[in-house]
Amino acid sequence: MDDPGKLKWTVVSVMSTALRYGLAVVSVAAALGLARAFVYFHLPQPFAAFALSAIAITFWYSGTAPGIVAAVLSSLVRSFFFEPDTNAESRVLYDVVFLVFALLMTRVARARNELERRVAERTAELTRSNDNLKREIAERSHAEYLTSKVFECSPDSISIVGTDYRYERVNPVYQRDWERAAESIVGMHVEDLWGKPLFENKLRPLLDRCFAGEDVSFVDWIDGTLGRRYVAITYSPLRSSVQRVEAALVIARDLTEHALASEALRQAQADLAHASRLTAMGELTASLAHEVNQPITAAVNGASTCVRWLTREDPDLGEAREAASGVIRNAKRAADIIKRIRSMSKKSEPTKQAIDLNEVIREIITMLHNEAHRYSISILTNLDATAPKVVADPVQVQQVMMNLIMNSIDAMKEVDRRRELRICSELAEHQQVVIAVSDTGVGLPSQQAKQIFDAFFTTKPHGIGMGLRISRTIVESHGGRLWAADNSPFGAKFYFTLPASLGSEG
Amino acid sequence: MQGSRGSYERMIAQAFPSGHSSSMSTHGESKLVAIVDDDDSVRSTLRELLRASGFLSNTFESAEDFLRSCHRQATACLITDIRMPGMSGLELQARMNAENCRIPTIFITAHGDEEMRFQAMRAGAVEFLQKPFDDCVLVEFVQAALNR
Numbered sequence: 001m002d003d004p005g006k007l008k009w010t011v012v013s014v015m016s017t018a019l020r021y022g023l024a025v026v027s028v029a030a031a032l033g034l035a036r037a038f039v040y041f042h043l044p045q046p047f048a049a050f051a052l053s054a055i056a057i058t059f060w061y062s063g064t065a066p067g068i069v070a071a072v073l074s075s076l077v078r079s080f081f082f083e084p085d086t087n088a089e090s091r092v093l094y095d096v097v098f099l100v101f102a103l104l105m106t107r108v109a110r111a112r113n114e115l116e117r118r119v120a121e122r123t124a125e126l127t128r129s130n131d132n133l134k135r136e137i138a139e140r141s142h143a144e145y146l147t148s149k150v151f152e153c154s155p156d157s158i159s160i161v162g163t164d165y166r167y168e169r170v171n172p173v174y175q176r177d178w179e180r181a182a183e184s185i186v187g188m189h190v191e192d193l194w195g196k197p198l199f200e201n202k203l204r205p206l207l208d209r210c211f212a213g214e215d216v217s218f219v220d221w222i223d224g225t226l227g228r229r230y231v232a233i234t235y236s237p238l239r240s241s242v243q244r245v246e247a248a249l250v251i252a253r254d255l256t257e258h259a260l261a262s263e264a265l266r267q268a269q270a271d272l273a274h275a276s277r278l279t280a281m282g283e284l285t286a287s288l289a290h291e292v293n294q295p296i297t298a299a300v301n302g303a304s305t306c307v308r309w310l311t312r313e314d315p316d317l318g319e320a321r322e323a324a325s326g327v328i329r330n331a332k333r334a335a336d337i338i339k340r341i342r343s344m345s346k347k348s349e350p351t352k353q354a355i356d357l358n359e360v361i362r363e364i365i366t367m368l369h370n371e372a373h374r375y376s377i378s379i380l381t382n383l384d385a386t387a388p389k390v391v392a393d394p395v396q397v398q399q400v401m402m403n404l405i406m407n408s409i410d411a412m413k414e415v416d417r418r419r420e421l422r423i424c425s426e427l428a429e430h431q432q433v434v435i436a437v438s439d440t441g442v443g444l445p446s447q448q449a450k451q452i453f454d455a456f457f458t459t460k461p462h463g464i465g466m467g468l469r470i471s472r473t474i475v476e477s478h479g480g481r482l483w484a485a486d487n488s489p490f491g492a493k494f495y496f497t498l499p500a501s502l503g504s505e506g
Numbered sequence: 507m508q509g510s511r512g513s514y515e516r517m518i519a520q521a522f523p524s525g526h527s528s529s530m531s532t533h534g535e536s537k538l539v540a541i542v543d544d545d546d547s548v549r550s551t552l553r554e555l556l557r558a559s560g561f562l563s564n565t566f567e568s569a570e571d572f573l574r575s576c577h578r579q580a581t582a583c584l585i586t587d588i589r590m591p592g593m594s595g596l597e598l599q600a601r602m603n604a605e606n607c608r609i610p611t612i613f614i615t616a617h618g619d620e621e622m623r624f625q626a627m628r629a630g631a632v633e634f635l636q637k638p639f640d641d642c643v644l645v646e647f648v649q650a651a652l653n654r
Contacts, residue, residue, distance in 0.1 A: 286617060290589075293616040294545045297637040301551035304641030308558035323554060330547050373544070373591040 020062035024070035027054035032077050047082050048094065052101055059105035060112070067109065071102040156253045160238065163211050165190045165204070168247055177226060198224040210235035210248040219255075230259035269473065274347045276470050277399050280406060281345055287371040292337050299330035340367055343395055344402070350393040352478075354501045357390055357397070357425055357433055358383040364401045365423070368409070377412050377419040384426040387433050390498040396474045397498070400482070403467040404437040404494050410460060411441025411492060431500040432480070438493035444484055452484060471496075537652050539563040542572050542586040542598065543614070548637070552585065552614075559645045561652070569593035573601065581609050583632075583651040585644075588615040588622065596622070599629050610651035614639060 031050035038046060051074035059067035075098050079091060151158055157173035167186050175182045178193070190207070191199035202222060209216045216235040221228060233252040237245040281288070306323035309316045340363060365379055372379050390397075405421065412419040420440045428434040444452065451457045453472050458465035468482075475482040480498040487493040539561050543549040549565045556563045564581070566572040570592055572584075584602075588595035599611055613626050616637045623634045633647045 290616045293637050294548055297614075297616070297639070298545070298547035298551040300638035301548070301555045301641065305551065305555045305558045308555070308641070319558065323551075323558070326547075326551055326554070330551070333547070374589065376591060378591070 020066045021069060023062045024054075024058045024066040024073060027057050028070050028073040028077055030054065031074065032081060035082065047078055048097070051078065051098070055098065055101060056105055059102070059109045064106050064109055067105055068102055071098045074098055154251075156251050158252075159250045161190060161207060161248045161250055163245070163247065165199075165207060167193070194224040198222055206233070206235055207248055210237050211245050213237050213245055221259075228256075229254055230256045270347070270350070272466065273396070273399065273470050273474065276466050277344055277395075277402075280399075280402055280467070281341065283406065284368070284371060287368070287374065288337075288341055290370050291367065292334055292341075295330040295333040295337070299327045299334065302327035302330060337367070344398060346395075348395065350396055352391050352393050354389040354391055355394050355397065357387065357435060357498065358385065360394060360397050361401060361423055361425065361435070364398055364405060368402070368405050371406075372409055372421060375409060375413050375419065377409055377421055380420060380422045382422070382424040384424075387425050387427045388431075388500040390433050390478075391501040392478050392498055396478075400471040400474050400496060401435075401437075403471045404496075407467065407494075408437055408439035408441060408492070411439050411443070413441075415441055417490070427500065428497065431502075432497040433500055434495055434497045436493060436495050438487045438491060440487070440491040443490055444486060444492045449484070453482075537562070537582045538577060538580045539583045539585060539648060539652075540572055540575075540577065540581040540609075541565045542567075542569055542584070542590070542595065544568060544587060544590040548587070555641055555644070556648065559641075559648075561645075561648060569595065569598035569601075572598065578607075582654075583648050584609045584611045585648070586611060586613060588613055588618060588626075596626060596629070599626065599631065603629060610654060612644065612647055612651070614644075 028051065031047065031054040034050050035047035038044070055067060055070045055074060058070035075095050078094060151169075151171050154171060154173070157177065158171040159167055159174065160169040162168050167188050167190070170182050170185045172182060174185050178185065185193065190203055194203060202218075202220075206216050206218055215237070217233070218235075219230075219232045221230050231252050232255055233250065236249040236251075238247040238249050240246050302323045306320045306327065309320040309323060344367075361381065361383060365381070369379060405423075408421050412421070418440055422436075422438045424436045424438075426434055445459055448457070453468050454465070456465040457469075472482045475496045475498070478498050480496055482494070482496040485493045485495070539556055541549055541552050541556075541563050543552065543565075544567060546567075549567070553563050553565050563585075564575070564577050566575065568590055569586070572578065572586075573593075586595040586598055593601075595613055595615070599613075602609060602611075608630065610632045611626075611630070612632050613634045614637055615622070615634070618626075618634060618636055626634050632651050633643075635644060
């Protein structure tokens with residue numbers, strides 16, 4: 001199949017060989033012609049010079065072998081056409097000159113070949129590096145395209161601010177936000193765009209830290225010429241080849257809408273939790289009234305006793321003082337109960353602090369023990385006194401405890417067996433304090449055990465089904481878990497965990 | 507209020523012409539008052555109030571405690587809470603009635619309604635008082651019960 005190609009190559013090769021040797025013959029013939037012409041015109045006979053030129057030309061253009069052929073030919077032509085009668089010594093001299101010249105020319109030709117090879121190598125090298133450069137340029141322009149695409153299409157505002165606090169480049173977000181051409185912002189001072197107070201108080205310190213070489217992030221509300229916005233900004237130092245920071249790359253994202261939405265959500269959750277607390281407190285009104293009424297009754301009794309000791313014919317001041325201090329004690333107890341009720345009913349922002357869960361449990365029990373007594377429920381506690389404190393909002397934790405205890409009381413109201421509410425606290429693994437509230441009530445709804453934590457799921461005739469849902473939200477927002485299990489041999493058991501406060505004093 | 511308080515004091519002054527201090531000697535061991543209330547502070551202040559008024563009393567944390575007590579026979583007047591863990595005041599009254607042991611009984615309760623009051627009075631209660639109560643009214647009724 002490739003015969004024609006091979007043939008062609010062979011032909012070219014033969015042709016080239018023929019040409020190379022032909023040059024030897026032709027150049028020697030030309031030297032002969034020129035020398036004969038010189039002889040004809042009676043000029044000094046310079047065949048040797050012409051022959052050397054012919055040999056040189058042949059060596060140069062056709063290589064070593066044709067060059068030697070030219071040398072041999074020159075020698076033959078000289079002895080045949082010129083001075084055929086020369087003696088053997090001068091013939092040898094000529095031959096030696098031709099031979100030495102041929103040898104020299106061999107070296108020259110080799111040097112030339114070497115040079116040519118080097119030139120070819122260098123050319124190839126240059127071609128290669130040229131190709132690399134071309135590829136690099138293509139890659140760079142693609143990278144530049146991507147960069148500019150990111151810059152132009154980013155939903156975040158991106159700018160480059162020089163160390164003179166002037167914008168060097170801004171992306172179209174600026175154009176959109178400020179409703180002016182991006183070109184008109186370039187060159188502006190940051191202070192002129194955002195206003196002096198914001199620049200001096202917030203932006204300048206951040207930029208200065210960045211210019212000092214630090215990567216700076218900032219998330220907060222800012223008040224600038226665009227109004228009150230919630231933004232996340234990052235400042236990255238831009239360096240030249242020298243280590244000096246030349247500018248800051250500023251990327252800012254406007255999170256105002258998100259912040260408002262999550263604030264609204266948080267507010268709604270707080271409102272819901274508050275409403276749920278009020279509902280629970282409402283259910284407890286009778287018990288709480290009784291709870292407050294007891295110390296008030298005791299105080300009134302004490303005051304009456306005091307009056308009686310004082311109004312006798314021989315007033316007994318010692319007894320009167322004793323009775324009066326009882327009044328103080330009981331009035332304080334009433335006030336304490338009211339304070340607890342108020343703290344549960346008041347609407348306040350959650351404030352986390354290190355609290356003793358056992359203390360919270362005892363307070364809730366004080367508040368609910370009447371409700372339990374009302375249904376002949378005994379409350380048993382097994383609180384681990386060594387359990388560490390937890391970081392939590394006390395009102396919210398009280399709410400969770402109250403929800404769980406109220407659920408247990410509700411579950412036991414109707415059952416005809418020992419009614420027992422058991423509350424345990426202990427330190428579990430992973431530095432979690434676990435609280436368990438178990439009862440001997442009707443137990444978890446067998447078919448819907450998983451739904452009890454769903455919103456609006458309830459088994460109570462007047463329940464709204466938010467108690468467990470809110471309790472779980474509260475516990476999870478504190479980094480804990482809330483779950484339910486069957487109690488043995490009957491009833492339900494609820495557990496929740498809260499992470500122990502680190503570095504707590506016990 | 508002021509007027510009614512004044513009238514009770516007058517009544518008591520008539521009942522005890524010699525003054526409160528003499529009442530202690532007037533009522534002997536047989537004139538014991540029993541107080542049944544699950545709230546510790548109410549129980550103890552009530553006992554002190556009666557002591558200041560010249561009455562001796564025993565206190566009990568629950569109806570069951572009272573029923574078990576050996577002082578039961580010596581009790582001339584019973585003051586009991588209604589809502590208590592375990593046996594309620596009304597159940598205690600019914601139990602005493604069933605055993606034909608009719609001790610004059612005064613009920614004190616934080617959340618008594620008309621129905622409860624009616625039930626208690628029908629079963630023979632001396633009085634049904636809402637907490638907190640006027641000491642003069644209580645003392646008057648205790649006095650009346652002991653004088654029976």
